[in-house]
Amino acid sequence: MKVNFFVTCLCDTVKANVAKRTVALLEQLGCEVIFPEAQSCCGQPSINSGYVESSKPAMKSFIRAFECNDYPIVTPAGSCAAMVKAYPEYLRNEPEWASRAQAVADRLFELTQFVVRELGVVQLGAKLVGTAVYHPSCSLIRKLGVRDEPLSLLAEVEGLTLLPIDNQETCCGFGGTFSVKMGEISGEMVKEKVRHMSEVTPDYLIGADISCLMNIGGRLHREGKAIKVMHIAEVLASR
Amino acid sequence: MSMKTSHATFKERIDIQMQDDYMRQSVANAQERMFTNRAKAAEALGNWEQWREMGKEIRQHVLENLDYYLEQLSDKVVENGGNVFFASTAEEARGYIEGVLKEKKAKKIVKSKSMVTEEIDLNKAIIGLGCEVIETDLGEYILQVDDCDPPSHIVVPALHKNRTQIRDIFKEKVGYQGTNDPEEMTRFVRQHIRHDFLEADIGITGCNFAVAETGTVSLVTNEGNARLATSLPKTHIAVMGMERLVPTFEELDIVVSLLCRSAVGLPLTGYVTALTGPRESDQCDGPEEFHLVIVDNGRSAILGSEFKDILRCIRCAACVNTCPAYRHIGGQSYGSIYSGPVGAVLSPLLGGYEDFKELPYACSLCQSCNDVCPVKIPLSDLLLKHRRVMAESKLTPLGERAAAGFFNFVNARPALWGKTVKAGAKVANATIKDGKMPFNVGPLKDWTDSRDLPQPDGESFRSWFKNRQQTKGDQQKNEAGDHHD
Ligand code: SF4
Numbered sequence: 066m067k068v069n070f071f072v073t074c075l076c077d078t079v080k081a082n083v084a085k086r087t088v089a090l091l092e093q094l095g096c097e098v099i100f101p102e103a104q105s106c107c108g109q110p111s112i113n114s115g116y117v118e119s120s121k122p123a124m125k126s127f128i129r130a131f132e133c134n135d136y137p138i139v140t141p142a143g144s145c146a147a148m149v150k151a152y153p154e155y156l157r158n159e160p161e162w163a164s165r166a167q168a169v170a171d172r173l174f175e176l177t178q179f180v181v182r183e184l185g186v187v188q189l190g191a192k193l194v195g196t197a198v199y200h201p202s203c204s205l206i207r208k209l210g211v212r213d214e215p216l217s218l219l220a221e222v223e224g225l226t227l228l229p230i231d232n233q234e235t236c237c238g239f240g241g242t243f244s245v246k247m248g249e250i251s252g253e254m255v256k257e258k259v260r261h262m263s264e265v266t267p268d269y270l271i272g273a274d275i276s277c278l279m280n281i282g283g284r285l286h287r288e289g290k291a292i293k294v295m296h297i298a299e300v301l302a303s304r
Numbered sequence: 305m306s307m308k309t310s311h312a313t314f315k316e317r318i319d320i321q322m323q324d325d326y327m328r329q330s331v332a333n334a335q336e337r338m339f340t341n342r343a344k345a346a347e348a349l350g351n352w353e354q355w356r357e358m359g360k361e362i363r364q365h366v367l368e369n370l371d372y373y374l375e376q377l378s379d380k381v382v383e384n385g386g387n388v389f390f391a392s393t394a395e396e397a398r399g400y401i402e403g404v405l406k407e408k409k410a411k412k413i414v415k416s417k418s419m420v421t422e423e424i425d426l427n428k429a430i431i432g433l434g435c436e437v438i439e440t441d442l443g444e445y446i447l448q449v450d451d452c453d454p455p456s457h458i459v460v461p462a463l464h465k466n467r468t469q470i471r472d473i474f475k476e477k478v479g480y481q482g483t484n485d486p487e488e489m490t491r492f493v494r495q496h497i498r499h500d501f502l503e504a505d506i507g508i509t510g511c512n513f514a515v516a517e518t519g520t521v522s523l524v525t526n527e528g529n530a531r532l533a534t535s536l537p538k539t540h541i542a543v544m545g546m547e548r549l550v551p552t553f554e555e556l557d558i559v560v561s562l563l564c565r566s567a568v569g570l571p572l573t574g575y576v577t578a579l580t581g582p583r584e585s586d587q588c589d590g591p592e593e594f595h596l597v598i599v600d601n602g603r604s605a606i607l608g609s610e611f612k613d614i615l616r617c618i619r620c621a622a623c624v625n626t627c628p629a630y631r632h633i634g635g636q637s638y639g640s641i642y643s644g645p646v647g648a649v650l651s652p653l654l655g656g657y658e659d660f661k662e663l664p665y666a667c668s669l670c671q672s673c674n675d676v677c678p679v680k681i682p683l684s685d686l687l688l689k690h691r692r693v694m695a696e697s698k699l700t701p702l703g704e705r706a707a708a709g710f711f712n713f714v715n716a717r718p719a720l721w722g723k724t725v726k727a728g729a730k731v732a733n734a735t736i737k738d739g740k741m742p743f744n745v746g747p748l749k750d751w752t753d754s755r756d757l758p759q760p761d762g763e764s765f766r767s768w769f770k771n772r773q774q775t776k777g778d779q780q781k782n783e784a785g786d787h788h789d
Contacts, residue, residue: 077765078728079758084765100769103718111715113669115691115700116708122716130718203670232336236628240668245747247666249318252754253632254668283755286739 068096069131071140071149071173074106075275083275086298087141087176094184103130107148113241117155124152125162131169137183138173141298143204143211143274144241146175150209175205176298177273181214187221193303194224195268197295200258200281202274203236215273215297222300228265232257239280255284263290273297306394306425307655309454310639314662321637327456327464331634334463338625341569342676349565359562360680362555363616366547367607373516373549374598380519384581386594394424397599401508401541402429404595408539410435410505414497416523416530417441418510419458419619420545420599422641423654426508427452437508438500440529445493446470449477456635458642459567459621464634507533507591511544512618513559514596517552520580521596524563526573534579540591542579546603547615553578559618562678566620602654611686614649616679621646623673623683629666638663645673645683652690657699664690722766729764736760 068091076084088098105127108120127149131138140146150173152166180186199219205211219227238244238254245251258281262270270285270292272278282294310317321327346352366373378388391397405413413435415421430437439448443462447453450473455461462470467484474480474489478496482488512524521542523530534540550556556578564572583590606615624630624644635643640651640660648663664687673683694700695708714720735741739756741748751757762768 072765074725077725079732079760081729081763081765081768082761085768088769100766100773102722102766102770105715105718105721108712108715111708111711113688113691114704114708115688115693115695116705116712117692118696119709119712120715123712126716126718203668203672207671207675234672236668236670236672238628238668240670243665243668245750247629247668248750248753249315249322250629250632250666251668253322254628255755257632279758280755283739283751283757286756287754 066096067099067134067136068179069099069101069134069136069138069172071104071131071138071145072100073140073142073145073275075279076141080275080279080296083141083296083298086296086302087139090176090180090189090298090301091139093189094180094186099134099136101130101133103133105130107145109144109148110242112148112151112155114246121156124156124166128152128162128165128169131172132165135172137179138169139176139179140173141176141273141275141296143175143202143209144276146173147204147208149173175209175211175273177214177218178209178211181217187217189218189221189301191221191301191303192223193269193300196226196228196265197269197271197300198230198262198265198267199227200237200270200272200277201234202272202277205273206234211273218297218301219271222303225300228267230261230265232261237277237281239276241276244280251280255280259284259288259290262292263288267292269300270294271297271300306428307423307640307642307651308659309636309641312639314637314639314666317639318633318637321634322632324464324634326466326469327634328632330464330466331456331631334460335625335631338569338621342566342622342625343569345565345569345571348571349561355558355562356678356680358558359618359678360616362550362558363618363679366549366551367612367615370547370607373551374546377514377516377519377549378596378598380516381581381594381596382519384519384594385584386519386581386596388596388598390598390600391424392600394599394601397424397543397597397601398426398429400595400597401426401543402433404539404541405430405433405435405506408505410539412500412504413437413506413508414440414501414504414533414537415444415507416509416525416533417444417461418508418543419641420510421508421543422455423545424543424599424601426543438497438504440497440501440527440533441525442490442493442527442529445497446473449473454636455641456643457621457624458619458644458646459624464636501532501536504533504537506539506541507537508541508543509533511542511548511596512563513556514544514549515551515553515556515578516549518580520553520578522556522560523575523577523579524560524573525575525577526568528575531575531577534577534591535589538591539593539595540579540582541595541597543597543599546598546600547607563618563620566618566622566676566678606653609653610689611649611653613681614646614653614683614686616681617646617650618679619646620678622676622678623681626672626676627667628670628672629668633666638666645687646681649683649686649690657694661694661699664688664694726764726767729760729762729767732760733762
């Protein structure tokens with residue numbers, strides 16, 4: 066099966082290892098990975114700050130980039146997937162673009178969603194010994210409705226025990242530009258998340274959204290906590 | 305108190321509030337308690353999602369036929385012997401109520417909890433007439449005796465105070481001598497304000513929902529104070545937001561269930577009161593005169609806008625109780641009598657962007673409010689709409705607009721974007737060391753105030769992928785070449 070890879074700007078620039086692991090994972094599952102070079106950022110920083118009108122050319126450019134074929138599109142980030150899935154609504158007043166946006170959105174899957182729902186696979190032969198806290202990101206659970214998929218994948222990882230924490234489904238405080246525009250509030254939110262996490266002293270923090278991991282990881286690093294931050298793609302590639 | 309509760313800037317307010325450890329602990333505890341109770345009460349109904357859908361449909365139906373139901377309500381109230389006044393503005397509403405107070409030569413007014421009377425700044429007007437006004441809801445009473453401290457929650461207005469602080473306020477202001485035991489303090493207040501109920505000329509209440517078919521005003525309370533306020537004084541004035549009505553008792557039943565379960569996590573509150581007109585000749589209690597003041601104050605404009613969904617709101621505060629931003633900044637940070645997600649949507653609509661422009665950004669878009677709202681208001685989407693309105697009418701800072709413009713320019717040009725990413729990866733790798741950059745200004749500083757930067761992973765993914773494909777291609781070519789030889 067051929068799949069397109071939507072890397073997301075964060076993975077492209079600073080977290081390439083997550084992207085590489087995702088590609089490896091898809092290849093392990095028998096997919097041939099295509100990287101449409103014309104892809105860019107989903108536009109979240111601008112769209113979620115209200116600059117919808119001026120973001121439209123970029124939305125269209127994104128749509129065009131993925132119209133290069135009809136294969137599914139896979140991305141290792143819930144929030145970027147959710148953003149693209151909102152394009153049809155934003156382009157509502159331009160019916161032709163709205164339907165092109167819908168066609169792209171329909172082909173787009175968040176990584177765990179693709180692996181579990183589309184490919185029907187949960188056992189990937191991964192092994193990672195230790196305890197972990199899994200952070201269910203807001204985008205995954207509330208925007209995309211992806212709640213069980215990551216958990217069923219993690220349940221099959223040999224040696225890994227997941228630990229529950231208080232207020233597990235509460236936002237980590239990232240929120241895109243919120244993290245800098247409302248840095249004080251965002252900072253308090255991530256501090257509380259780290260506090261709950263520290264109470265169970267896990268070896269790893271695992272998530273499927275790189276932005277939340279950067280946020281929580283940044284706070285863990287600041288507090289000098291020895292909790293290793295891993296994207297689920299990296300966990301599933303561990304042997 | 306009017307809509308606006310503070311003259312400090314938003315950042316000043318949150319700085320002060322976030323240092324108040326008592327408040328933060330109270331809010332965190334209350335949020336957890338209320339969130340858990342709400343979830344249990346919702347679960348207990350068995351088919352909560354269907355209930356929410358029903359709640360949404362009822363409220364939506366009312367909004368779509370608002371003129372019809374308002375007319376029906378008004379006719380019925382008059383038929384029942386009451387008076388109706390339709391106020392377009394806060395000023396008109398105050399003016400009418402002042403007229404009634406003057407006519408009745410009122411000296412003392414007892415009130416039960418009502419957000420809309422705060423919205424129209426009624427107490428100030430009453431005091432201006434030389435009358436005494438007593439808030440009889442315990443939470444509102446605490447705030448009133450504490451020099452009119454602004455509310456921090458739409459259902460539990462004194463949520464930001466703990467019992468010891470409340471004891472101290474009572475001690476200082478009303479001569480309370482007892483302990484910080486909530487029951488003891490409540491008993492004290494009951495006794496303390498009993499004579500006010502008996503002496504009051506007029507009782508003023510809000511209205512949770514009016515029933516159009518019967519001309520009934522319903523009040524949902526936990527303390528029974530609204531019953532005293534509407535039965536002892538000779539005149540009862542009910543003030544309601546224009547959209548707060550339901551067609552019949554059948555729908556009232558559903559929205560009250562949704563309200564109680566969402567607000568306090570109980571199937572019902574202590575008192576649900578339905579008042580239909582003044583006392584009739586063969587009845588022994590109830591007011592002799594009844595006035596219903598229906599307040600627009602900006603609601604018609606909302607009804608015709610892309611924000612109309614917010615008018616479905618039943619003021620249960622479930623969204624407030626789940627909001628992680630509210631949790632850390634508390635209600636007074638919003639600078640409005642309406643706080644939390646509902647307040648962040650409503651305040652700029654009713655009070656303008658000038659005073660409330662920051663509120664729509666005090667949200668991480670986590671959407672947990674959307675998930676709990678019993679009438680399915682897409683709160684986070686409405687907050688995004690506010691951001692959009694502000695961005696597109698140039699109410700946002702110039703620097704931000706320029707940055708967004710630049711970003712969108714690059715992002716819409718694939719080749720340029722590709723180059724930028726590659727360069728960005730190089731810069732990140734060269735400059736981020738142990739979570740820090742050599743310079744720390746602007747957004748970078750806002751980020752690093754509470755956390756470090758990520759450790760970059762080397763060259764950009766796209767560079768790596770391209771090399772890999774080329775190498776693969778070369779290998780295949782070589783293999784193919786080998787074969788030929
Ligand atoms: S917006 Fe929804 S959850 Fe919030 S107070 Fe109104 S009805 Fe309740």
